[in-house]
Amino acid sequence: xxxxxxxxxxxxSMSIVQKLTGLTARQIRYYxxxxxxxxxxxxxxxxxxxxxxxxxxxEIKSLLDKGVNLAGIKHVLxxxxxxxxxxxxxxxxxxxxxxxxxxxxxxxxxxxQAGRHGKASLIQGELSRFFH
DNA sequence: ATTCTCACA
DNA sequence: TGTGAGAA
Numbered sequence: 001x002x003x004x005x006x007x008x009x010x011x012x013s014m015s016i017v018q019k020l021t022g023l024t025a026r027q028i029r030y031y032x033x034x035x036x037x038x039x040x041x042x043x044x045x046x047x048x049x050x051x052x053x054x055x056x057x058x059e060i061k062s063l064l065d066k067g068v069n070l071a072g073i074k075h076v077l078x079x080x081x082x083x084x085x086x087x088x089x090x091x092x093x094x095x096x097x098x099x100x101x102x103x104x105x106x107x108x109x110x111x112x113q114a115g116r117h118g119k120a121s122l123i124q125g126e127l128s129r130f131f132h
Numbered sequence: 133a134t135t136c137t138c139a140c141a
Numbered sequence: 142t143g144t145g146a147g148a149a
Contacts, residue, residue, distance in 0.1 A: 013134085013135085014134080014135060014136095015134075015135085025135075025136095029136085029137090044135085044136090045135085045136060045137095046134080046135060046136075047135080047136085
């Protein structure tokens, strides 16, 4: 139950999420309009994303590369949400979704990538707690 | 300096 | 989806 809090806890600013996902702020806001992600808001109306939101965005990016349109992505993500809420069911086959380990690996590569450009201090600070 | 909303020569 | 304006 403590894990649920960790991935739901709002931690990332727009700039951080942009670097982490490679998506533009415009796209991220657009996906939010379509309820593909539901970031929290600060008192100043700034978006604050959780670890789950970042994973969700990465999943969206993945599907986009596969040529899936927003309507299709909504269905895929919708199924995921339903599954998460009605879990007491044996999943027949394994899901080709990004595992937590895959996400971690991806984020690390992003940090290295950004590091080669000398501008990773920001996101490293934000993610450090996840790489203990 | 950052991010937000809104609107489109 | 990009982009710029005006505000917070």
